[in-house]
Amino acid sequence: MPESNQSIESRIQSAILELENVESPNISAWARARNLPYQRLLARYKGRCSFSERTPNGRKLDESQESALCRYIDFLDSIYLPPKRPAITAAANAILASSHVDNSTKPPTIGSHWLQRFLRRHPEYNCRRQRAMDIDRKKCLNKQIAREWFDSYKETIAKYSITADDIWNFDETGFNIGVGRDQWIITHEPKRQITGGFNTNREYATAIEAVSATGSTIAPVVILSAKLLLLRWFEIVGDERIAVTETGYLNNVLALQWIQLFNKLTKDSVKGTHRMLLYNQFGSHLTYEFVKYCEDHNIILFFLPPHSSHLLQPLDIGVFSAYKHWHSEWVYDATVAGYKKITKDDFLSAIAQIRQKTFKPSTIKLGFRLTGLWPTNPAIVYNTLEDLERDFGYDTLSPPSSVATSDSSDCSTPKTAQRVKKLEERIEEKINRIQQPSRRLIQKLSKATTDLAHLVVELKQDIERGDYVREQRHTHENRSRRASKLTGIVHSSQVERMKRILKSGDNLKALMKLRPYYRREVLPELKRVYKAKGYFIKK
Template sequence: MEQEILLANYIKHAYLIHFRLSTKASRRLAFEFANAHNVAISDGWKSNKIAGKDWLYSLMTRHTLSLRTPEQTNLSRATSFNKHNVNLFFNNLKEVKEKFGFSPQDVNNLDETACTTVHKPSKVLAKRGQKIVGQITSAERGTLVTFVAIISATGKAIPPFLIFPCVHFKEHMLHNALIGSKGAASPSGWMVSDLFSSVLKHFVEHERPTVANPKLIIMDNNESHLSIEALDLAKENGIILLTLPLHCSHKLQPLDVTVFRSFRKFYNAACDTWMINNPGKPITIYTIAGLVGDAFPKIIYLLNISNGFKETGIEPFNSGIFTEEDFLSAFVTDRPASPHQPIASTSRNLNAELSSPGLPLVVDAVVSPEEIRPHPKAPPRKGARNIKKKRSAILTGTPTKKL
């Protein structure tokens, strides 16, 4: 049983670092692990050189394991969300909060999401056993319109700002949009640095920040948010711009954590309804403002927004919101900057990370599962890298001198 617990711990650690073991890989590891410890095994295991399915299902029952379909996890997101990047962000957030005395109504989050003319249909009722179930959409490939949202920690949201894929913006593009919505145009439909100052002006119109009563905006660390005009406008109007670490918005951005997750569902439902009410007509970029206006109010309520700020540790401020388990996705690339810096024993790291309630620790095994099948680990970096743009920064603060 002690050896089995160690094997179960290894499997649990593998899925925490996003390198999960399949059923076959787990059974093969069990066979090799049993051989290494001279455990008596059945002839079926020996002939096939793999553990039996019945044994695996029994292991899953005894150690609360289940067969799951993993979500695709971007490598950059998995490796960038580490202690160093997150601590730097919370240090910057603490600095601006103490310096300007921001209250919850002064803390805002800005982010963009894509709205396309081709939506993902909602689930529908169909005959049991039907292999193919179709649902009408506008086309096979859609045109993108960027929706910029800004929310505050008290549950408020300013009207949408939409960026259309055109050279020139026309007011009729905002047909049926929410009152107070604004629009702009860029050839790609994406946010560009020239338009970000227009977004800040839209924020100033609704929130009225001043140098005496400043407001904080937390946003992505994208190049489209960086322009001299936008930074000057922010400083003149008392807007403090704080950026998130690159590829960490899935954990640190309130809009990503709660609001946009619900928005996509309601936007797709609004598209379904529009297609039914307008048979034979495709959704175009001139329809999207109305669809956003239908979906956005359904997710803008106090509990949904405030939960986003709470779960990210932004408001109320909680720099310890994330546990050791949350950072295990960066285990593979958690490495020294130079080959001369020693690497801590992976086996010891494994034992330390699994020594929490619910994951019993066994250290007296002759051979550990990791010695048989080592967890993936990136080698030390060969040279220095320019990682300045990945870090959190106070854009409107004093420039940091390069040492």
Template sequence: MTKPYTEDDIAAALFAIAGGMSMRKACSEYGIPRTTLHNRINGHLSHKKGAQNLQKIAPVQERALANWILVQEALGTSPTHRQIRELGESILNLEGGDLSLGKRWIHSFLERNPEIKTKRQYKIDNACINGATTEIISKFFEKLDLPAIKYIKPENRWNMDEAGIMEGQGLNGMVLGSSKRRFIQKKQPGSRTWTSFIECISATGRALLPLVIFKGKTLQQQWFPIKLDNYEGWEFTATDNGWTTDSTGLEWLKEVFIPQSAPTRPKEARLLVLDGHGSHETTQFMLECFKNNMHLLFLPPHTSHVLQPLDLSIFSPLKKEYRYHLNTLDSLTDSTPIGKRNFLACYQKARLKALTLRNITSGWKASGLWPQNRAKPLLSRLLLENSNQEVVYQNPVSDDDPELQWNIHSSFIAWKTPQKGSDIRKYADIMEKVDETDIPTRRLLFRKIQKGFDAKDYELVQSKKRIKQLEQKLEEIIPKKRRMVKTSPNSRFAGIEAIYQAQIEAGDREIEIKDSDSIYETDNTGDCIEVE
């Protein structure tokens, strides 16, 4: 069998021929077919270079993209696969061609640019791993078989939990950077303030509106955007550390969960699955549940990663989407610190993507809590006994792109002024088909002109992106007046009506006459209540 040859072998043979070696001897010594070597001497391109015209993104643009990735890595903002794909599709928009890239475009891009490779950046928390055992989970499921629990309808089965996000904590995961470095340092947006939220989902796929808990003594109107339509029904509060307290947990139960999860028949029982946080175990919390025919089912310690629906299917995509939107926003705002307004905007978009019917029901199914199936958590790879089992991964298979077919009739050619690199490439192909004379100088000229067009297109994409950055930065640095949000004497939480009023008092919003009777009734006492 003939030994395969490489591009390095061809280059060495051409160098030897240039030094005086005969073609026959070079073909024999380097194992290269005579026709291949002859074609290369006459200016034919390699198979790899010859296929460059079939790429959706021109080589000069890919080269610029690869250089940009290396620069972003040096700045601590390594891009993800998703961000690179979006930038590539922005370049395609300028070309006026197919607006989408293939499923395996990233894979091919990395092959064409070996100095770039994919690396994983993540944190590992092993604090919970020893709590999930077969014995503990089996005992927990015995509680679900109790008569008082067993017959509760799925629409009355709920799971609540609190999670937190660092306001400026960007995206973990796969990023692109130099193949010569093993690890990547990821630059995070400026703000490091902690904000938490309470989410609650039912076994039938319903999600209650959230409670957002900021870190601070009191709520401030400047934390909120002027447009609050997307936060209708949300509740907001502030605590010293940005986490729930005993009083916050009780208020959430009374003002959010009990009214929003009310069953169609008032006498029907409800089940609330939650962790053993201290705020859930107070006498007042349990008394309120008792008064409303609600049963509390506490998860065993350190088992939420296999038993809690929110952890299994909601919080991970929720935080992933949040960080994606945050990273996108950070790239637009440059050095502007990420604040609470941006947190709300990113979190609201993330909720729309993560809290879907499919995700919610998948979490309940994966936990085995509904439909009830203890085999689900017991067979989980996250269970301690199963953690060392071998896992076989299969690479996804994608269809090849269809071949480009040309049907050119020289008599109908309409020559127009080229506007982009793809026009130059098209006219070069037409010239080769119309005029069979092989002129290397003409081919080189076309390649040079096309390269110049492609480079200008890439610069235009970057310029548009920079304009968008500056516009966003200008909006963010406009100073806002500070004003505390006043809450009702009967509640620790603030809804958008109270935020509206605070914005009016700060001069950030004008009174809307049509809503003044119902929303903007002023308080003549002149006092306010601070939430400690």
């Protein structure tokens, strides 16, 4: 039976160890004496590796690139978010694209069998099936997990000397543009269900927000569900950035652009060397480019434990509830003012007003304080978890019985013009019958007249407000419907710069159109006038 290559290579390596102690050895004699292939022994003696140890010629990622990919996998695994196969494939292609320098050709990509070979080269990674678990069991956060997370949080702050100015919380929240919430109203009806009829717009929009532990904010990014950016949107918004996707949700490309925008807007206010970015890992877009950019710019991604945002995320506790409340209030006011359908233009025109009422420094600091993140106080979360773990029940209190105390129709004050008219007829009847009107009825008539006068004033103000709102909306609707060629996260300054470029091009086109007229009509007349004065114009 022929000897295997592994056995031959083992004997060659043993011979190489012996040859290291020999000065000017005779390789041919050593090969004959030990029955080894001469050429292979000579190649190994000169330092050439065997085929099994040599890097394959067609291997796409070199050692440093694979090392970077391994660090990315280790990072995701350390935050309990192990990557799936497509994520590793996308990260490998991103690494190849980042190192590709020839712009005339497309960057290389890995093949269909590359991942299998990669896992064989790295046996420390195991491909396992992730077992599905009921969300109610998965989202349970116990005291031990919270204690370990807070210990890691405090160690990171101490290690990098991070101050409150450099601790940020980033998350996204969604809006149905024209859908509000239930409203509290005052009415005479004690039991009957009261509903308000509103024409709603369920188009989805996402707002990406970031707040710091000192109460600071940065300009938001509003993602609308559309295919193109309309130029008129940038005439409505202020400092907000706008992006579009078909669904209205954040995607991997916009997530990378957002972290670049975050670095641009906060790098001048950094107090230390690193910034900490707290983020709820559920639904995150942790691509290789996203993580690498954070690593290169000293941004520490610090993730909350799974399904713990209701306890540990300042935006969820202190801010987003107020955000949704003020949006709902705006939807209600706009509908009452006469909006038949709330559009994206209306939403963009109101987002600055809604944010002004929401993102107050006191509200943001309250969110960090209630989560125990700043000032650092884990006992707040521990006590909450103890209360949740303890068996308790709620006493359902029956609402107090309401006693309908209403006067008779004869004693109640009239509220409408028809009832005032009826009251006048009754007074006339009493005057005709008694010759002297009742003092009580005259007082009621006077009170009703006064109430109606106040009602007229209020209605007049409401009508004026509605007219103003409709006029503003009419102005929005009459704006240009031209689409922008810009993509990604766009600011109004970029649109203004693009408009100036387009305007200069339009002016040049207009001048080129006037050129034939100038040569045909204007130039001959100039020549005639100057010739009469004794001047000549050369061509």
